Amino acid sequence: MTERFAQVALPLPLFEPYTYRVPESLGDRIVPGARVVVPVRARELVGIVVASEDAVIASAAKQSGEAKRPLVAVKDILAAPDSETALTPALLRTAEWMAGYYGAPIGLALKAMLPAPMWGGSRVLIRVTGAGPGRLGGLAEQLLEWLDGRGGEAPLDTAARHFRKPLWEVADRLARVGAAELVVEPAEAEPSGLVERRLELAGESLTLVEREARFTRRVKQRRLYETLEQLGGSAAVKHLKDTLGMSDSVIKALASSGLARVVRVERLRDPFEGEPGTAPPAKLTPEQAAVLEKLDGLAPGNGALLFGVTGSGKTLVYLRAVQHAVEAGRGAIVLVPEIGLTPQMVSRVRGMFGNDVAVLHSGLSDGERADAWRLLRRGERRVAVGARSAVFAPVNDLGLIVVDEEHETSYKNGEAPRYHAREVARVRARLESARYVLGSATPSLETFSLVLPSPTLPSPVLPPSRLPVLRLPSRIDHRPMPPVEIVDLRSAPRVATGHSVPWSEALDGALNTVMSRGEQAILLLNRRGYAAFVQCPECGLVPECPDCSIALTLHRVPPGLRCHYCGKHFPVPATCANCGHAVQRAHGIGTQQLEELVAARFPKARLARMDLDTTSTRFSHHRILERIEKGAVDILLGTQMIAKGMDFPNVTLVGVVDADTALHLPDFRAGERTYQLLAQVAGRAGRGPKGGKVLVQTRSPDHPALKFAARHDTEGFLAHEALERKSPPYPPETSLLNVVISAEQEQKAMEEAVGVADWLEKLIAAQGLPLVLLGPAPCPLTRIKARWRWHVLVKGPVEEIGRVVRYAAPRLEGRGKARVVLDRDPVSLL
Numbered sequence: 001m002t003e004r005f006a007q008v009a010l011p012l013p014l015f016e017p018y019t020y021r022v023p024e025s026l027g028d029r030i031v032p033g034a035r036v037v038v039p040v041r042a043r044e045l046v047g048i049v050v051a052s053e054d055a056v057i058a059s060a061a062k063q064s065g066e067a068k069r070p071l072v073a074v075k076d077i078l079a080a081p082d083s084e085t086a087l088t089p090a091l092l093r094t095a096e097w098m099a100g101y102y103g104a105p106i107g108l109a110l111k112a113m114l115p116a117p118m119w120g121g122s123r124v125l126i127r128v129t130g131a132g133p134g135r136l137g138g139l140a141e142q143l144l145e146w147l148d149g150r151g152g153e154a155p156l157d158t159a160a161r162h163f164r165k166p167l168w169e170v171a172d173r174l175a176r177v178g179a180a181e182l183v184v185e186p187a188e189a190e191p192s193g194l195v196e197r198r199l200e201l202a203g204e205s206l207t208l209v210e211r212e213a214r215f216t217r218r219v220k221q222r223r224l225y226e227t228l229e230q231l232g233g234s235a236a237v238k239h240l241k242d243t244l245g246m247s248d249s250v251i252k253a254l255a256s257s258g259l260a261r262v263v264r265v266e267r268l269r270d271p272f273e274g275e276p277g278t279a280p281p282a283k284l285t286p287e288q289a290a291v292l293e294k295l296d297g298l299a300p301g302n303g304a305l306l307f308g309v310t311g312s313g314k315t316l317v318y319l320r321a322v323q324h325a326v327e328a329g330r331g332a333i334v335l336v337p338e339i340g341l342t343p344q345m346v347s348r349v350r351g352m353f354g355n356d357v358a359v360l361h362s363g364l365s366d367g368e369r370a371d372a373w374r375l376l377r378r379g380e381r382r383v384a385v386g387a388r389s390a391v392f393a394p395v396n397d398l399g400l401i402v403v404d405e406e407h408e409t410s411y412k413n414g415e416a417p418r419y420h421a422r423e424v425a426r427v428r429a430r431l432e433s434a435r436y437v438l439g440s441a442t443p444s445l446e447t448f449s450l451v452l453p454s455p456t457l458p459s460p461v462l463p464p465s466r467l468p469v470l471r472l473p474s475r476i477d478h479r480p481m482p483p484v485e486i487v488d489l490r491s492a493p494r495v496a497t498g499h500s501v502p503w504s505e506a507l508d509g510a511l512n513t514v515m516s517r518g519e520q521a522i523l524l525l526n527r528r529g530y531a532a533f534v535q536c537p538e539c540g541l542v543p544e545c546p547d548c549s550i551a552l553t554l555h556r557v558p559p560g561l562r563c564h565y566c567g568k569h570f571p572v573p574a575t576c577a578n579c580g581h582a583v584q585r586a587h588g589i590g591t592q593q594l595e596e597l598v599a600a601r602f603p604k605a606r607l608a609r610m611d612l613d614t615t616s617t618r619f620s621h622h623r624i625l626e627r628i629e630k631g632a633v634d635i636l637l638g639t640q641m642i643a644k645g646m647d648f649p650n651v652t653l654v655g656v657v658d659a660d661t662a663l664h665l666p667d668f669r670a671g672e673r674t675y676q677l678l679a680q681v682a683g684r685a686g687r688g689p690k691g692g693k694v695l696v697q698t699r700s701p702d703h704p705a706l707k708f709a710a711r712h713d714t715e716g717f718l719a720h721e722a723l724e725r726k727s728p729p730y731p732p733e734t735s736l737l738n739v740v741i742s743a744e745q746e747q748k749a750m751e752e753a754v755g756v757a758d759w760l761e762k763l764i765a766a767q768g769l770p771l772v773l774l775g776p777a778p779c780p781l782t783r784i785k786a787r788w789r790w791h792v793l794v795k796g797p798v799e800e801i802g803r804v805v806r807y808a809a810p811r812l813e814g815r816g817k818a819r820v821v822l823d824r825d826p827v828s829l830l
């Protein structure tokens with residue numbers, strides 16, 4: 001009799017899956033994609049079968065003539081708890097593609113796909129069903145009796161300890177006759193019935209004058225009060241204390257003054273649940289209808305770029321396309337850049353599909369995530385909405401994947417597997433014969449290169465193929481795009497404000513007009529904190545993070561210096577650490593300082609600030625948006641967060657306080673990023689019948705990103721940028737691999753980087769590959785989280801880059817003491 005073997009992946013960074021023997025009793029269930037319980041050292045872990053016997057032999061034989069490895073001391077698979085595989089063949093193949101393309105261990109590729117509680121260190125429970133044959137006899141009977149005595153269920157390992165013998169076989173037998181079921185549960189029970197203390201504002205918002213009166217000499221209470229305002233009106237007491245450094249006594253004082261109160265709430269409610277959602281517009285415009293028809297007509301497995309200006313009504317096209325998939329009995333996935341930042345989109349999807357939608361957002365607990373996953377897998381929910389990882393949602397019979405704002409960098413995963421959700425979407429759609437649509441007002445050059453007339457530009461993933469482009473060139477109701485006025489900060493008349501924020505008369509006047517008309521304005525400043533850095537005027541010292549070698553950012557609420565890479569806090573130095581000079585000077589500007597200035601210039605305006613510091617608690621972002629929607633905010637100011645997906649018709653002015661914050665970063669996409677940010681934030685203005693305009697303050701008015709943005713000429717910019725990327729070649733003209741080497745000692749990082757570069761050089765030479773190697777060189781961010789960073793760039797055709805990745809990943813990543821990371825198609829070279 002032949003023995004059967006299976007390869008099982010565990011959520012670990014191992015390039016080779018484990019091999020196990022398949023006991024005869026389990027034979028029928030051990031198929032690729034199935035969950036199995038396997039022994040690993042002294043433990044039992046839940047893994048996923050990635051290949052069964054035949055495939056094992058085939059892949060072993062493929063390995064360049066290597067003899068089939070002897071299977072020494074192979075252990076048995078213990079159990080296969082599910083009657084249905086956890087992963088469909090298409091998802092498993094997507095994982096395999098991802099592992100191969102990005103050079104990631106298969107276990108990590110699968111880890112990105114499956115909710116954590118479903119495998120790994122999970123526990124297997126055995127639960128009595130009360131059904132099945134009457135008499136079983138022997139150990140099976142004893143086990144059932146023992147379980148009955150314990151309320152009907154127990155972890156199988158607890159039972160095994162009681163009976164002093166392994167019970168897998170018996171358990172499997174009981175499950176097969178229907179007398180018991182095996183359930184995989186998270187090892188750690190999730191926190192249940194969590195009650196949270198929150199501090200919330202009470203009464204009407206105080207005017208600036210009232211504030212001055214009430215808070216004289218109560219600076220800390222004022223800070224707390226204003227922090228609550230920025231957080232949308234309330235915050236968890238724990239968050240205020242632990243993260244923001246507020247003291248108990250200040251919280252108590254504010255509460256007893258009547259300006260705020262402490263409430264106890266059952267776990268923070270999911271803001272999406274139970275909400276009816278926004279009803280979609282009833283009728284498509286002729287333009288939308290034409291685009292939708294083309295989408296519906298795409299051949300299965302194919303996709304298109306939906307290139308529609310901001311406010312052109314892309315969302316309704318997505319929704320109708322999803323509806324068509326659902327009506328055809330299939331499912332759909334809608335990907336958004338960051339679920340917390342796009343509540344309007346979620347609300348629209350829910351408005352159309354109600355409880356057929358599973359919203360996969362970061363606020364879900366592990367258990368809730370696993371529940372959503374099961375509902376989708378069983379077909380009880382047919383539409384999944386979520387960020388990056390929702391591309392793996394186990395939607396049954398997938399018919400459509402929507403990638404909204406396909407240009408967003410948050411679609412790229414920052415850890416292994418370093419996948420790009422847009423590319424995964426295209427591969428998965430191909431494998432499942434689903435359609436896909438990539439939507440944007442500012443498509444990435446990578447995507448747009450696929451629609452350009454030159455078919456020579458390679459796709460980063462699939463063989464050269466043209467991507468049809470569907471255009472929505474004008475806004476709904478033919479509303480004009482808002483005029484963009486560039487304010488040259490080098491010469492424009494300024495208002496003296498006492499702050500270092502550049503404040504032109506043009507911007508000041510425009511804000512005044514908006515206020516007098518009772519309209520709303522948005523101000524973008526893409527740097528959080530109060531000031532970019534502090535510097536000693538005497539010796540020039542700039543305090544840096546000791547772990548990250550970047551300048552610390554000055555914050556006012558709570559006061560301190562903070563590292564924007566690792567998050568560490570430091571007190572503001574009273575004197576210079578180097579020369580002892582007493583006065584430190586702040587340079588550069590951040591949103592906190594902007595807020596201070598705007599509050600002083602427009603004392604009657606109701607302000608909201610939106611950046612990482614004001615949106616760190618669950619759903620705080622959602623609450624700020626609600627206040628804007630209700631008209632309780634006159635001026636919204638913030639970082640790039642405010643540029644995304646917001647649709648507020650009463651916003652008639654968008655002001656970009658400093659367009660140059662990212663323009664000169666040492667990254668070949670600096671111009672593209674700046675263009676996208678400007679076009680997206682400009683797109684928030686004039687979405688309603690009142691119209692609107694955009695003011696952009698800059699010191700580089702001649703930069704192409706600004707010139708094209710001022711004309712809303714996205715295609716012009718893309719054509720310009722495509723030329724720029726030709727020489728020296730950068731994506732999409734060439735494919736790119738960034739190898740980042742990091743270590744705690746500077747010397748070590750450098751030496752390892754030189755070693756890696758040599759190794760790659762030899763590989764390229766030996767194989768005669770048409771690849772170019774750049775570096776080694778220190779990364780622009782030379783040190784992050786106490787690690788020195790160097791990198792080597794490899795450029796060349798997509799096929800050869802792929803060969804290098806597949807060969808190098810398992811060999812380089814475990815090398816020496818340094819950490820080596822292969823980042824294929826990187827979205828940032830910093």
Ligand code: ADP
Nearest residue numbers: 281283284285310311312313314315316476647
């Ligand atoms: P985009 O995502 O392209 O920037 P949206 O989808 O947010 O644009 O649409 C802009 C605005 O136009 C929204 O307020 C939306 O409700 C409205 N809208 C979209 N389609 C229609 C339509 N067919 N009829 C009326 N209003 C529409």
Ligand code: ZN
Nearest residue numbers: 545548563566
């Ligand atoms: Zn740091």
